[in-house]
Amino acid sequence: LAALASAPAQAGFRGYEAVDAIVASRIGPENGQLALSERYLPSTLWGLMGSYQSNRGETRFVNGRPQALNTSLYYTLMTSFAADLAQHCGDAAYLGEFLHPAFVETIMAACVDADWAWKDETRLTALWLDLVSYDAPYEELTAWRDFLHSQRAAMRTGADFLRLALPSALLNPYFLLRP
Amino acid sequence: MMGHAKGITRREFLGALGWGAGGAAFLGSQVSWARPLAGLASAGLRSDPHFFLHVLFDGAWDQSYGFDARPLEMTRAGLLQNYLGTEPSLWTGANGQATWASPAVTSALAPYKSDFSVVNGVLMSASQDDHLEVAAQALAGASKIENFMPLLAGSHTPLGTVQMGFFSSDARNATELVDLDPNGALALMEKYRSGGRPDPSSPLHRFLTARADALSQGPGSLSAAARELVAGFERSGDLVDKIQSLRLTPPSPPPPNGGPDLLPGAGDPPVDVERFSEFAFELFRRGAARCVAIRPRGLFFDTHAPESAAGHPKLMTQAAEYVATLLKKLKDTPFDSTRSFFDLTTLVVSSEFSRTMRQENAPLDKTGTDHNALCNSVWLAGKRIRGGLVIGESDFRSLTEALSPAHLRKDPRRLKFMARPFDFVTGRARTDLPAELKTEDYIGFDSVVNTLYCAYGVDVSHHRKLARSATRAPLLDALLKT
Numbered sequence A: 001l002a003a004l005a006s007a008p009a010q011a012g013f014r015g016y017e018a019v020d021a022i023v024a025s026r027i028g029p030e031n032g033q034l035a036l037s038e039r040y041l042p043s044t045l046w047g048l049m050g051s052y053q054s055n056r057g058e059t060r061f062v063n064g065r066p067q068a069l070n071t072s073l074y075y076t077l078m079t080s081f082a083a084d085l086a087q088h089c090g091d092a093a094y095l096g097e098f099l100h101p102a103f104v105e106t107i108m109a110a111c112v113d114a115d116w117a118w119k120d121e122t123r124l125t126a127l128w129l130d131l132v133s134y135d136a137p138y139e140e141l142t143a144w145r146d147f148l149h150s151q152r153a154a155m156r157t158g159a160d161f162l163r164l165a166l167p168s169a170l171l172n173p174y175f176l177l178r179p
Numbered sequence B: 001m002m003g004h005a006k007g008i009t010r011r012e013f014l015g016a017l018g019w020g021a022g023g024a025a026f027l028g029s030q031v032s033w034a035r036p037l038a039g040l041a042s043a044g045l046r047s048d049p050h051f052f053l054h055v056l057f058d059g060a061w062d063q064s065y066g067f068d069a070r071p072l073e074m075t076r077a078g079l080l081q082n083y084l085g086t087e088p089s090l091w092t093g094a095n096g097q098a099t100w101a102s103p104a105v106t107s108a109l110a111p112y113k114s115d116f117s118v119v120n121g122v123l124m125s126a127s128q129d130d131h132l133e134v135a136a137q138a139l140a141g142a143s144k145i146e147n148f149m150p151l152l153a154g155s156h157t158p159l160g161t162v163q164m165g166f167f168s169s170d171a172r173n174a175t176e177l178v179d180l181d182p183n184g185a186l187a188l189m190e191k192y193r194s195g196g197r198p199d200p201s202s203p204l205h206r207f208l209t210a211r212a213d214a215l216s217q218g219p220g221s222l223s224a225a226a227r228e229l230v231a232g233f234e235r236s237g238d239l240v241d242k243i244q245s246l247r248l249t250p251p252s253p254p255p256p257n258g259g260p261d262l263l264p265g266a267g268d269p270p271v272d273v274e275r276f277s278e279f280a281f282e283l284f285r286r287g288a289a290r291c292v293a294i295r296p297r298g299l300f301f302d303t304h305a306p307e308s309a310a311g312h313p314k315l316m317t318q319a320a321e322y323v324a325t326l327l328k329k330l331k332d333t334p335f336d337s338t339r340s341f342f343d344l345t346t347l348v349v350s351s352e353f354s355r356t357m358r359q360e361n362a363p364l365d366k367t368g369t370d371h372n373a374l375c376n377s378v379w380l381a382g383k384r385i386r387g388g389l390v391i392g393e394s395d396f397r398s399l400t401e402a403l404s405p406a407h408l409r410k411d412p413r414r415l416k417f418m419a420r421p422f423d424f425v426t427g428r429a430r431t432d433l434p435a436e437l438k439t440e441d442y443i444g445f446d447s448v449v450n451t452l453y454c455a456y457g458v459d460v461s462h463h464r465k466l467a468r469s470a471t472r473a474p475l476l477d478a479l480l481k482t
Helices: A002-006 A017-025 A036-040 A043-049 A066-085 A092-094 A100-114 A121-129 A138-150 A158-172 B009-019 B022-028 B032-040 B072-076 B103-112 B129-142 B148-153 B182-193 B201-217 B221-244 B273-285 B308-310 B312-332 B405-410 B447-456
Strands: A050-055 A058-062 B052-055 B089-092 B098-101 B116-119 B159-162 B177-179 B289-294 B345-351 B378-382
Touching: A002 A138, A017 A036, A017 A043, A017 A100, A017 A121, A043 A066, A043 B177, A043 B182, A043 B201, A066 A158, A066 B182, A066 B201, A066 B221, A092 A100, A100 A121, A121 A158, A121 B308, A138 A158, A138 B201, A158 B201, B022 B177, B052 B148, B052 B273, B052 B312, B072 B159, B089 B103, B103 B312, B129 B148, B129 B447, B148 B289, B159 B273, B182 B221, B182 B273, B201 B221, B201 B289, B221 B405, B273 B289, B273 B312, B308 B312, B312 B345, B312 B378, B345 B447, B378 B447
Parallel strands: B052 B289, B052 B345, B159 B177, B159 B289
Antiparallel strands: A050 A058, B089 B098, B116 B378, B345 B378
């Protein structure tokens, strides 16, 4: 009964804690913690992205239904993450502080070679799977690849690539939403 | 009121359509324009700013320290605890109806007597007395699927209804209820300034909107959420512009636990009403939201224990001071050159329900109070609301008063006062003693909501129905300015 009472009433965002945990499990360091929300947003805003809150014994999942504010917060979160990585493109020591070594290797490769993503189609697929795994259907992967190809002229550096590739994957609705 | 020559300029016309100066007074004076603009209004282009403030005091207040007080003879007879120990005074409305009013509220609110009306004898629930349950029914109706505030807000602003505190979020239209407080808004502004600002014209934003739109085409719940996500993306640019235009004072210290500064709790300092009103007015002025609701932190009225019940008079005094300050701010703060926020905002003040007169088997000087959903008071003021009235009554107002069989069935131990039946035609409480409780005989919160719907021009199809009936909850006509 307690589980039923705390179940979200409607589909919506997974919530910031779930998103943080999933991202951490995929690209975070093995012995550390990657908490995107904590890293890139002030604490006052976390609860506005979908969270469990309690009041006098009743716990509810609140702020999970998408609207302009929480949608903009997820956008800000993921673009801030990408901007941080882009700003430190090539700084393996910095990236290694909060990312898994294998993911750092991928980022470093993209940073060193602006054409890294285009030389081998499997690289984009691997990056997608690193971030989104199998949360989204195959059509989303192809749409993402097509989008990046369409923007190729605008991505002159590895940093440009990260700024576009990461949020366009991490803000995919299949990844952010739950039924 | 603004005076105008026969001809109007393009600027005046466009101003009347938007949020700026002009509005209803202007439109009302231009008969030839009024008709087509009435059509535009029904299409969603409201020309007449009408904001909404809801203050919901947390934990159920005790009306006997408010505008539904009882003489001390009730205390001397052992029926009603009164930790204030002061005789109430008679508070007579401009409509000739009167109620006993406690000094806990009159000292702060007497200067505003003609500005607000008191609705007493509001039957909140005949069967429930749980805080969140009754609050959810009040906010979103018996079916709890349609919160009333987004209907007042319409779709004109990116945030719609902003709320501070723990409100029901299960309603079907909960998407349009957004938790945001001044500290959150300031943090957001800072974050937008330092990067990460959504840009709807960017390829990334357009791609994400397209992916959400693709998912939204399906029939399931995920697609329904994706449709809301599309709307969220589409409105985020407008939201960012309006959030960045807010002018707010620096943040207050964060709560000790570092979490969201939203939840009320006993012992917290009350939310600064000055800051709250500044925030609400900024949201209104910038077109970011049309409704703002708050459960003020630190004013927690759920005084079951005798020790906390003894503090209830102070809580009511603080609540009255809170409302008096809010009324003063509404009246003193200009929206434009001719109108204050009081002219453009409807204010509703309420709590979940009322409290029992005492606890059974406890001495009167050491008793707490329990839940009483058979009664409540609602205070209303501002735009489209006639001030200075007293409407409705509760029973058990004297030692000798006979209680109705309907009352005694619900309250056999005679611990509560209960709403009196109400004659919606004459606008007066009835004096008969019903054998059974029929909700249609009483002022319910649904009637308050329908009256607000009427004031805001909400389509009649949304009006709330009486329980197990196709009949709409009747309006409190006397409250509405024509």
